[in-house]
Amino acid sequence: MRPIDKGSWPTKGSHGVRKRVFNDWTRAIPFLKGRTGRFCHLCEMKVTNAIAIEHIKPKEHFRRLQAHWDNFLLICNQCNSHKLATIPISPYKKKYYWPHLNNTIKAFDFKITGEIIPNTTYLTTQPQIDRANATIGLYGLDKTVTAQGNSDDRLLERLEAYKQAIDRLIEYTGVPQLATVPAIVANAKNTGFFSVWLKVFDSVPVVKAALIDCPDFHLASTNSFNAAYQLTDRNPANAADPI
Amino acid sequence: MRIDKIRIKNFKGFEEEIFLLNPHFTVFIGDNAKGKTSVLDALAVAAGSFLRGIDVAKLESRSIDKNEIRVVTKDGQPLPQIPVEIHAFGNVNGKDIDEGWLRTVDKISPKKTNTTYVKAKNIEKVAEDMLKLSRSGSNVIFPVIAYLGTGRLWAEHEEKKTEYKKTGEGVSQAYINCLSPKSSSKEFLSWYKTYEDEIRKFDQDSDKLLLKTFNSTIVSMIPDNHWQDMAYSFAAEDLTGIFVTPNGEKEKLQFRQLSDGYRNIIGMVADIAYRCLKLNPHLGKNAVKETPGIVLIDELDLHLHPNWQRRIIEDLKNTFPSIQFVATTHSPFIIQSLREDELRNLDSKIISQKNPKDIPINKVITDIMDVESIKSDDFEKRFNDARSELEKIENARPDKKLTMDDYIEVSKLLGKLLEEETDDAVYKAFLEKQKEADDETN
Numbered sequence: 001m002r003p004i005d006k007g008s009w010p011t012k013g014s015h016g017v018r019k020r021v022f023n024d025w026t027r028a029i030p031f032l033k034g035r036t037g038r039f040c041h042l043c044e045m046k047v048t049n050a051i052a053i054e055h056i057k058p059k060e061h062f063r064r065l066q067a068h069w070d071n072f073l074l075i076c077n078q079c080n081s082h083k084l085a086t087i088p089i090s091p092y093k094k095k096y097y098w099p100h101l102n103n104t105i106k107a108f109d110f111k112i113t114g115e116i117i118p119n120t121t122y123l124t125t126q127p128q129i130d131r132a133n134a135t136i137g138l139y140g141l142d143k144t145v146t147a148q149g150n151s152d153d154r155l156l157e158r159l160e161a162y163k164q165a166i167d168r169l170i171e172y173t174g175v176p177q178l179a180t181v182p183a184i185v186a187n188a189k190n191t192g193f194f195s196v197w198l199k200v201f202d203s204v205p206v207v208k209a210a211l212i213d214c215p216d217f218h219l220a221s222t223n224s225f226n227a228a229y230q231l232t233d234r235n236p237a238n239a240a241d242p243i
Numbered sequence: 244m245r246i247d248k249i250r251i252k253n254f255k256g257f258e259e260e261i262f263l264l265n266p267h268f269t270v271f272i273g274d275n276a277k278g279k280t281s282v283l284d285a286l287a288v289a290a291g292s293f294l295r296g297i298d299v300a301k302l303e304s305r306s307i308d309k310n311e312i313r314v315v316t317k318d319g320q321p322l323p324q325i326p327v328e329i330h331a332f333g334n335v336n337g338k339d340i341d342e343g344w345l346r347t348v349d350k351i352s353p354k355k356t357n358t359t360y361v362k363a364k365n366i367e368k369v370a371e372d373m374l375k376l377s378r379s380g381s382n383v384i385f386p387v388i389a390y391l392g393t394g395r396l397w398a399e400h401e402e403k404k405t406e407y408k409k410t411g412e413g414v415s416q417a418y419i420n421c422l423s424p425k426s427s428s429k430e431f432l433s434w435y436k437t438y439e440d441e442i443r444k445f446d447q448d449s450d451k452l453l454l455k456t457f458n459s460t461i462v463s464m465i466p467d468n469h470w471q472d473m474a475y476s477f478a479a480e481d482l483t484g485i486f487v488t489p490n491g492e493k494e495k496l497q498f499r500q501l502s503d504g505y506r507n508i509i510g511m512v513a514d515i516a517y518r519c520l521k522l523n524p525h526l527g528k529n530a531v532k533e534t535p536g537i538v539l540i541d542e543l544d545l546h547l548h549p550n551w552q553r554r555i556i557e558d559l560k561n562t563f564p565s566i567q568f569v570a571t572t573h574s575p576f577i578i579q580s581l582r583e584d585e586l587r588n589l590d591s592k593i594i595s596q597k598n599p600k601d602i603p604i605n606k607v608i609t610d611i612m613d614v615e616s617i618k619s620d621d622f623e624k625r626f627n628d629a630r631s632e633l634e635k636i637e638n639a640r641p642d643k644k645l646t647m648d649d650y651i652e653v654s655k656l657l658g659k660l661l662e663e664e665t666d667d668a669v670y671k672a673f674l675e676k677q678k679e680a681d682d683e684t685n
Binding site for chain 1: 654
C-alpha cells in the first residue's frame with residue numbers, strides 16, 4: 001500500500017485561514033487527487049471518475065466526522081463496497097495500518113499470485129501482523145472472486161500490473177535493452193499499483209529511484225524513503241510499532 | 244439548460260434519493276419497478292419549472308400528480324407521505340443556480356393536489372427575462388425540453404389528416420406537449436408540410452436553410468447512408484424518404500411504411516430537431532447543433548436491433564451535442580456503449596470501476612445487470628490453478644529473490660490467466676501474439 005500525505009485541511013480566502021467546508025464531501029475529491037494522485041488509497045488501483053470519499057469512521061455513526069478532512073480517504077468502489085457497514089475497531093489508529101499515518105509499504109506484501117499479505121520482512125511481532133490482517137479484512141483487500149464466481153476487479157488489475165511490470169523488467173535487463181526508465185515509469189503511472197512496480201524493480205536501483213521520485217506518486221512528503229531510497233519508519237517515536 | 248443533481252423525496256417509489264447527472268448523457272438501468280421512469284418523471288417536473296416563466300407555454304409545465312405521492316401501507320391502509328420534494332440543481336441560460344429550484348407537495352386536499360412553485364421562482368424569473376429579451380428583438384437561445392415516453396411511436400393508429408400549420412411565436416409551438424410522455428408527431432409533420440409548401444411558393448433562403456438542416460439531421464441518424472433525402476408527399480399525406488437500394492437504385496418510401504425501429508428513431512429525432520428549429524431559428528444551420536436543453540427518453544432501445552442499439556447514443560450525441568440526455572434502458576448493448584460516468588444503476592450502488600465500453604457483453608449482463616443464470620466462466624478454478632504454479636516458483640526461492648528465468652515463467656502464467664479474463668480487446672490481442680511468439684521459441 002502506497003503511503004500518502006493528505007496535508008493539512010484545505011483552506012479558502014486570500015489569507016488561507018478559513019477551513020473549507022466539506023458538507024458535500026465529494027468536494028474533497030479534487031484536493032485529495034491533487035495531493036495524492038489518482039489511485040485508490042487502499043488497493044492502489046488507478047481510478048478515474050468513479051471514485052468515492054471513504055469516511056474512515058462511517059458517517060452514519062459519526063455524524064460530526066462526515067465533513068471532517070482527517071476522516072477522508074480516496075477510495076475505489078470495490079474497496080468501498082467491502083467496507084460499507086463495518087465500523088473500524090477503536091482506537092482505529094492503533095488497530096489498523098493507514099496509508100496517511102504509516103509506512104504501509106512495510107506493512108503489506110503484494111505476492112506474485114496477486115494476494116496481499118502482511119509483510120513479514122518488516123512486521124516482526126504478532127500484534128503487528130494482526131494489525132496488517134485487520135486492515136486487509138476491513139476493506140476485503142484479499143478478495144479474489146466475487147459472489148457470482150467472477151474475478152474481483154482489484155485482483156485482476158493487480159495481476160495485469162504485475163504482468164506488465166515483469167515484462168518491462170525482462171525488457172530492461174535484456175540485450176538489447178528494450179525498455180527505457182521513463183517508459184517504465186509511464187507504464188507504472190498508467191497501471192497504478194505502485195507497490196507492485198516497486199517490488200518488481202527492487203533490484204534495479206535506477207528504476208526504483210525514478211519510481212519513487214515520480215511526482216505522480218506523491219511520495220516526497222510522506223517521509224517513507226530516505227535519501228538512499230530505503231524504506232524508513234514514519235512513527236519512530238513509537239517504540240512498539242514504529243512503522 | 245442543464246440539471247447536474249436532483250433530489251427526489253416521497254415521489255413515487257423514492258423515499259429520498261439524490262442522483263448526479265452527467266452533463267451530456269446519463270442512462271438509468273435497473274430491474275422493472277425500480278424507478279427508472281420515476282426518475283424521468285421527476286426530471287420532467289424539474290425541467291418543466293422553466294416553462295412556468297414562458298407565458299404562452301405555462302400550461303405545459305408539469306405538476307406532481309396526486310397518485311405520484313409515495314404511499315406507505317400500514318395495517319392494511321395506505322398512508323400518503325408528505326412533503327413530496329423535487330429539488331434540482333443546475334444551470335439555466337449559462338448561469339449556475341446554486342441553491343437549486345424546488346417543487347413540493349406540502350398538503351393533501353380532497354379535491355386537488357397543489358404543487359408549490361414558490362421555491363422555483365428563480366428559474367421562472369430566468370425564463371421570463373429571456374422571453375422579455377426575445378420579444379424586444381434580441382436573439383435569445385431557448386433550451387429545448389422534451390420527454391419521449393414509451394408511447395412515442397408516432398403515427399400509430401393516427402389516421403387524422405395533417406393540417407397546415409399557422410405560424411406563431413416559436414416558444415408557443417416548440418413546447419407543445421413537450422412533457423407529456425408522448426411525442427407530438429403531428430406537430431412536426433404539420434410544420435414540415437406547411438414549411439415545404441411555403442418554400443415552394445415563396446423561395447425564402449432562410450426558410451430553405453432551416454428545412455435543409457432538419458432534413459440533414461434526420462438523414463444523418465439513419466445508419467449506412469441508407470437515406471439520401473426526404474420530402475413531404477402531398478399525394479400520400481406523409482413524409483417520404485428517398486432510399487437507395489444496395490444496387491444503387493433510388494426508391495421512395497413513406498415513413499408510415501417503415502419499421503417500428505426506424506419510425507421510433509426518426510420520430511424521436513424529428514421531434515427534437517423540430518423543437519430546436521422552432522425555438523432558435525436565428526441560429527440558422529447551427530440551430531440543431533447549438534440549441535441546449537434537456538431531453539428525457541424512456542426505453543431508448545425500443546424496437547432497435549442490437550447493432551443500432553450500440554450506436555444510438557453516439558449518434559444522438561453527435562447530432563445534438565449541446566443537449567443533455569437522460570434515458571433508461573434494459574439493453575446490455577446500450578450499456579456497453581456507455582462511458583464510465585454515464586451509467587446509473589438503481590439496483591446497486593456499486594459501480595464497476597471500469598468503463599462499460601471495455602467490458603465484454605456477457606460480463607455486462609452478469610456484473611452490471613446482475614443476471615445470474617448466464618453461465619459465468621470458471622474464474623476461480625483457473626485462478627487457483629495458476630496460483631499453485633506461481634506459488635511453486637515463489638517457494639523455490641527462500642530468499643524471495645526471483646531470477647530472471649522465474650520472471651519469464653511468471654509472465655507466461657499471468658499472461659495465460661489474463662488472456663481469458665481481460666476485457667481489453669487490444670491487450671488481449673497483444674497477449675495472444677506474445678503467446679504465439681513464446682510457443683515458437685520453445
